[in-house]
Amino acid sequence: EADLESKLPLKGKKILITAGPTYEAIDPVRFIGNHSSGKMGFDIANEAANLGAAVILVSGPTYFKVKNSSVKVINVISAQEMYDACHLHFNDVDAAIAAAAVADYRPKVVALQKIKKVSDDFSIELEKTKDILSSLGAIKKNQFLIGFALETENEIENAKLKIQKKNLDLIVLNSLQDEGAGFKKDTNKVTFIDKDFKIEPMELKSKESVAVDILNKVILHFSNDED
Numbered sequence: 001e002a003d004l005e006s007k008l009p010l011k012g013k014k015i016l017i018t019a020g021p022t023y024e025a026i027d028p029v030r031f032i033g034n035h036s037s038g039k040m041g042f043d044i045a046n047e048a049a050n051l052g053a054a055v056i057l058v059s060g061p062t063y064f065k066v067k068n069s070s071v072k073v074i075n076v077i078s079a080q081e082m083y084d085a086c087h088l089h090f091n092d093v094d095a096a097i098a099a100a101a102v103a104d105y106r107p108k109v110v111a112l113q114k115i116k117k118v119s120d121d122f123s124i125e126l127e128k129t130k131d132i133l134s135s136l137g138a139i140k141k142n143q144f145l146i147g148f149a150l151e152t153e154n155e156i157e158n159a160k161l162k163i164q165k166k167n168l169d170l171i172v173l174n175s176l177q178d179e180g181a182g183f184k185k186d187t188n189k190v191t192f193i194d195k196d197f198k199i200e201p202m203e204l205k206s207k208e209s210v211a212v213d214i215l216n217k218v219i220l221h222f223s224n225d226e227d
């Protein structure tokens with residue numbers, strides 16, 4: 001019996017995960033988006049459920065489907081919708097992992113009709129979206145909070161700043177430097193940095209394996225918690 005239990009180390013834990021891009025409407029037919037496939041977040045959600053967790057996956061537009069049918073999927077489109085869905089559930093969860101590539105800016109006004117090509121030059125005024133992860137960090141109680149960081153320069157320094165600014169327990173730094181890592185790829189090269197700034201570079205590996213590594217951090221946290 002003990003053996004069975006150990007295969008479900010996240011049994012009894014509730015985990016909120018964000019995944020995918022967000023789409024910010026320009027008009028009824030156009031949006032600002034990004035190339036995030038959602039794979040990283042979906043792999044984490046699947047694996048967490050396989051390890052026994054009750055998983056709520058808040059996902060932006062993606063063609064991915066969850067393999068583990070116990071995952072509760074909430075489909076959203078915009079950053080604001082993702083923010084609302086996360087805040088609806090955050091108080092109930094034991095951990096949250098923000099793998100979504102949330103748009104940083106959105107059109108200040110959404111045109112009600114399709115914008116016609118009248119002038120030669122055209123620009124759209126943008127405004128910041130809410131930072132979902134920061135907002136969760138600001139209200140967290142016991143939740144173990146994990147964020148991602150995508151950096152192209154001063155990677156470690158910038159990631160450390162994000163840990164502090166967003167009140168995170170762990171950040172998963174994504175290297176775009178590496179050929180095999182990032183958007184539209186099945187592999188990822190990450191570095192873990194914890195809230196004490198302990199740095200742990202990982203090998204290039206499949207996103208499934210990165211998901212396992214991330215969840216091992218969650219498991220470790222909960223096992224230390226119970227001691």
Ligand code: CTP
Pocket residue numbers: 018079098099100101102103104129130131132133134146147148149150151162
């Ligand atoms: N994030 C979020 N809400 C936003 C923007 C980002 O929840 N509006 C989360 C992402 O899901 C990720 C983390 O914040 O876990 C870091 O995202 P990243 O784009 O690397 O950093 P930003 O804080 O947006 O800063 P910048 O893009 O300027 O580096």
Ligand code: CA
Pocket residue numbers: 102103104
């Ligand atoms: Ca960003």
